[in-house]
Amino acid sequence: MTTYNATQIEEKWQKLWEEQDSYRSRRDSSKTKYYVLEMFPYPSGKLHMGHMRVYSIGDVLARYLRMRDYNVIHPMGWDAFGLPAENAAIENNINPAEWTAENIEHMKKQQKRLGVSYDWHREVNTSAPDYYRWSQWLFLLMYRRSLAYKKKSDVNWCETCATVLANEQVEKGLCWRCSSAVVTRDLEQWFLRITDYAERLLNDLEQLPGWPERVKLMQQNWIGRSEGAEIAFQVEDFPEEEIRTFTTRPDTLFGVTYMVLAPEHPLVKPLVKGTDREQEVIDFVAKTKKESEIDRTSEETPKIGLFTGRYAINPVNGEKVPILVGNYVLMAYGTGAVMGGPAHDHRDFEFAKKYDLPIRGVIHPGGEKELSEETMTEAYVDEGYMVNSGSFNGTESREGIQKVTAYLEEQNLGQYRVTYRIRDWLISRQRYWGAPIPIIYCQKCGTVPVPEEDLPVELPLDVELSGNRVPSLAHYAEFVHTTCPNCDGEATRETDTMDTFICSSWYFLRFTSPNCDTAPFDPGDADYWMPVDQYIGGIEHAVLHLLYARFFTKVLYDAGMIKVNEPFNRLLAQGMVYKDGAKMSKSKGNVVTPDEIVERFGADTGRLFILFASPPEKDLDWNDQGVEGCHRFLRRVWRLVTDSAEDIGSISGRTEEEGHEAELQRSLHAAIKKVSVDIEERFNFNTAISAIMELVNAIYAYRQALEKENYNREILREALEKTVILLAPFAPHLAEETWELLGKEGSVHRQHWPTYDPDMLEVDQVEVVIQVNGKVRGRINVPADCPEESLIETARGSDRIGELLEGKEIVKTIVVPNKLVNIVAR
RNA sequence: GCGAGCGUGGCGGAAUGGCAGACGCGCUAGGUUCAGGACCUAGUGGGCUUUACGCCCGUGGAGGUUCAAGUCCUCUCGCUCGCACCA
Numbered sequence: 001m002t003t004y005n006a007t008q009i010e011e012k013w014q015k016l017w018e019e020q021d022s023y024r025s026r027r028d029s030s031k032t033k034y035y036v037l038e039m040f041p042y043p044s045g046k047l048h049m050g051h052m053r054v055y056s057i058g059d060v061l062a063r064y065l066r067m068r069d070y071n072v073i074h075p076m077g078w079d080a081f082g083l084p085a086e087n088a089a090i091e092n093n094i095n096p097a098e099w100t101a102e103n104i105e106h107m108k109k110q111q112k113r114l115g116v117s118y119d120w121h122r123e124v125n126t127s128a129p130d131y132y133r134w135s136q137w138l139f140l141l142m143y144r145r146s147l148a149y150k151k152k153s154d155v156n157w158c159e160t161c162a163t164v165l166a167n168e169q170v171e172k173g174l175c176w177r178c179s180s181a182v183v184t185r186d187l188e189q190w191f192l193r194i195t196d197y198a199e200r201l202l203n204d205l206e207q208l209p210g211w212p213e214r215v216k217l218m219q220q221n222w223i224g225r226s227e228g229a230e231i232a233f234q235v236e237d238f239p240e241e242e243i244r245t246f247t248t249r250p251d252t253l254f255g256v257t258y259m260v261l262a263p264e265h266p267l268v269k270p271l272v273k274g275t276d277r278e279q280e281v282i283d284f285v286a287k288t289k290k291e292s293e294i295d296r297t298s299e300e301t302p303k304i305g306l307f308t309g310r311y312a313i314n315p316v317n318g319e320k321v322p323i324l325v326g327n328y329v330l331m332a333y334g335t336g337a338v339m340g341g342p343a344h345d346h347r348d349f350e351f352a353k354k355y356d357l358p359i360r361g362v363i364h365p366g367g368e369k370e371l372s373e374e375t376m377t378e379a380y381v382d383e384g385y386m387v388n389s390g391s392f393n394g395t396e397s398r399e400g401i402q403k404v405t406a407y408l409e410e411q412n413l414g415q416y417r418v419t420y421r422i423r424d425w426l427i428s429r430q431r432y433w434g435a436p437i438p439i440i441y442c443q444k445c446g447t448v449p450v451p452e453e454d455l456p457v458e459l460p461l462d463v464e465l466s467g468n469r470v471p472s473l474a475h476y477a478e479f480v481h482t483t484c485p486n487c488d489g490e491a492t493r494e495t496d497t498m499d500t501f502i503c504s505s506w507y508f509l510r511f512t513s514p515n516c517d518t519a520p521f522d523p524g525d526a527d528y529w530m531p532v533d534q535y536i537g538g539i540e541h542a543v544l545h546l547l548y549a550r551f552f553t554k555v556l557y558d559a560g561m562i563k564v565n566e567p568f569n570r571l572l573a574q575g576m577v578y579k580d581g582a583k584m585s586k587s588k589g590n591v592v593t594p595d596e597i598v599e600r601f602g603a604d605t606g607r608l609f610i611l612f613a614s615p616p617e618k619d620l621d622w623n624d625q626g627v628e629g630c631h632r633f634l635r636r637v638w639r640l641v642t643d644s645a646e647d648i649g650s651i652s653g654r655t656e657e658e659g660h661e662a663e664l665q666r667s668l669h670a671a672i673k674k675v676s677v678d679i680e681e682r683f684n685f686n687t688a689i690s691a692i693m694e695l696v697n698a699i700y701a702y703r704q705a706l707e708k709e710n711y712n713r714e715i716l717r718e719a720l721e722k723t724v725i726l727l728a729p730f731a732p733h734l735a736e737e738t739w740e741l742l743g744k745e746g747s748v749h750r751q752h753w754p755t756y757d758p759d760m761l762e763v764d765q766v767e768v769v770i771q772v773n774g775k776v777r778g779r780i781n782v783p784a785d786c787p788e789e790s791l792i793e794t795a796r797g798s799d800r801i802g803e804l805l806e807g808k809e810i811v812k813t814i815v816v817p818n819k820l821v822n823i824v825a826r
Numbered sequence: 827g828c829g830a831g832c833g834u835g836g837c838g839g840a841a842u843g844g845c846a847g848a849c850g851c852g853c854u855a856g857g858u859u860c861a862g863g864a865c866c867u868a869g870u871g872g873g874c875u876u877u878a879c880g881c882c883c884g885u886g887g888a889g890g891u892u893c894a895a896g897u898c899c900u901c902u903c904g905c906u907c908g909c910a911c912c913a
Contacts, residue, residue, distance in 0.1 A: 632863090
């Protein structure tokens with residue numbers, strides 16, 4: 001008998017798989033396709049445990065589904081543009097392209113050592129010209145469809161990264177990548193009009209039952225749809241102007257006692273111009289604008305307001321209400337003006353109390369409750385009926401919302417409106433290592449898109465980065481200066497590159513035809529392979545990548561380029577990998593790398609542990625002893641197969657069956673059933689693995705129960721072969737080797753997944769639990785499917801139960817066939 | 827503050843409303859080999875006593891529904907995540 005040598009076995013099979021091109025996928029309309037995809041990585045240089053986890057999960061599915069005869073596509077690639085490459089380039093005086101290529105090469109080797117069944121023919125690299133050419137092409141498609149536009153506005157600026165960020169990339173006022181404070185800058189930038197798709201991005205979440213609720217909820221919150229009314233207020237002494245305000249509570253319109261404008265509101269300056277308040281207001285506006293996003297939007301920041309000296313006219317009752325400027329009003333949301341109804345909004349309430357503005361209740365809670373402006377300590381924000389509201393008095397507030405809105409529309413004073421929290425996607429990045437935005441600025445023709453035939457706009461590679469503090473294309477004259485495609489006149493190129501999230505918003509489509517050179521993807525291939533049936537990745541992309549990718553898919557759908565409206569049918573958000581209760585990090589010294597696990601135990605052990613330790617969507621705590629346990633299990637399988645291979649070859653065996661054979665077969669079929677359901681329906685790989693462990697234990701028990709010469713060769717052989725097949729998705733190398741040891745031809749991964757026979761699960765005798773008043777008081781062994789009456793009789797017949805029931809009246813007897821009898825007695 | 831999720835042995839974790847703790851780790855005892863991170867067997871939630879195929883308690887806490895609740899309902903505590911002046 002040989003010992004289990006993981007390294008040797010894994011190298012052997014990896015080489016063979018590569019030589020035989022085992023995992024190549026081809027279009028085949030006669031077969032049902034299945035697209036398994038793990039989020040592609042940024043080539044940082046090294047794989048970490050999070051990578052190993054996501055690849056292990058994906059590979060189990062891919063291998064399982066292939067054995068279930070699906071035509072599986074399982075590709076891998078590189079999200080290769082991004083800041084770290086520039087930083088590394090500056091530090092090590094190496095070109096970002098070279099640095100990236102080296103990392104890719106190394107990480108690919110690591111992935112191969114894990115034995116993941118990727119179709120490497122489909123590998124993509126977003127930083128390669130033949131990829132970003134199409135990222136640029138898609139930008140131009142957006143431009144043609146008026147979905148890409150340039151505007152000057154306040155944008156998020158990260159000092160450390162020296163670039164702007166999209167709203168989704170600012171987390172609690174900090175940069176998502178480097179966690180430094182984000183400040184506001186007024187710049188001219190390119191945006192994608194994702195807000196045009198807000199409604200569909202929201203509504204179509206319903207089409208995604210295979211997505212985790214929490215991810216859908218996060219997207220829903222991010223999109224932030226609010227229904228309400230936009231209402232126009234006239235301004236006293238400014239007959240030409242009006243202030244439009246958005247509210248979700250038009251029913252409280254009669255309770256408005258003031259109006260607040262955002263500091264950036266265009267009317268602020270004209271309103272105070274020439275008045276004695278002008279300087280004060282202008283100073284306040286300037287000060288507020290200087291504050292960072294985090295200070296501006298924090299709830300802790302006190303609300304500050306400043307009276308402008310002007311008044312607005314409430315359109316429904318003609319009342320004059322003061323106009324203020326307030327730091328808490330955001331120009332980017334709604335209309336940048338808020339009507340103050342302090343009695344029914346807690347922010348307005350707080351603000352009114354602070355500045356001693358009048359509070360007028362217009363929604364009565366109803367019932368016994370009183371509504372008194374003098375005594376109220378907080379706003380009443382719930383429903384009620386309208387009071388102090390002229391002809392609307394007595395109307396239920398919910399109905400009042402409709403009625404007031406209808407009235408405003410009739411009188412041409414306002415209209416129903418839906419507002420979203422989501423803003424357009426800012427995609428300009430003032431960086432070098434990205435896809436150049438394919439736009440040319442001509443003095444005569446203005447903004448001119450680069451003609452499709454001139455794509456890609458290539459990144460200059462012969463650049464010297466180390467001298468620049470901020471690597472930017474603007475530093476390279478030969479890149480910047482060009483001629484206008486329209487008039488051949490002198491022109492300059494856009495020097496910003498695109499947000500890397502653009503490149504990852506369509507890579508799953510490129511995988512379907514990675515070499516297509518006439519379009520971003522071949523329509524026939526995309527139609528065959530799309531959508532991604534199972535997508536797997538981290539929760540951190542819930543509103544970043546996953547929202548952007550959905551947006552791109554919808555745009556391409558509208559452009560008639562694809563037939564799917566949503567890219568990812570099912571989504572699995574895998575949990576994080578921790579050790580000792582903390583995230584693995586160098587500073588804590590608790591890092592375990594895939595490399596060291598592969599070296600010490602082999603990839604199969606690492607994969608098995610990572611899948612066994614926890615269900616995929618939960619966080620996983622790395623445990624070295626648990627890894628050893630999994631390694632022991634694989635050795636146990638190894639011994640079982642090598643020992644038995646000799647036995648089933650040499651001993652004569654007997655044919656008659658006794659209880660042991662039936663028991664073994666029952667274990668086998670139960671395991672087949674459980675493993676199949678756990679992989680395919682529940683994604684509970686941990687319990688699937690435990691079922692295989694139980695099966696292995698059962699085979700050991702069989703071998704121990706009988707003398708070698710009495711083994712039933714056929715049944716033992718079948719059990720062993722099927723055990724190896726069940727193990728194949730989890731420990732692919734060991735499965736191949738043991739398959740071969742059992743004398744089988746061909747790859748175990750080409751076998752059909754076994755089916756179970758329900759008859760085999762049947763047992764002759766079952767143990768039935770006897771309860772008295774819900775407590776277990778005994779057990780009886782009876783033939784399976786024993787009729788209720790005789791079951792009850794047997795149960796009551798036993799001495800113990802008889803004793804317990806003595807002198808009691810039986811109220812009721814509940815029977816669960818083959819499981820339990822509960823006698824309720826008083 | 828709002829929203830979501832989660833609380834089960836020493837640990838990771840199992841349990842279509844039907845025997846709580848599968849499987850694994852760890853631990854205990856015995857065996858075996860002692861050159862290997864070994865292997866095999868048995869045991870392992872807590873407590874009680876009359877040591878019995880015995881009883882009581884036990885899934886964060888308190889109630890409830892049910893013949894039966896880790897599972898369903900109500901309240902409550904704790905932890906994690908997301909959003910957070912969005913009018």
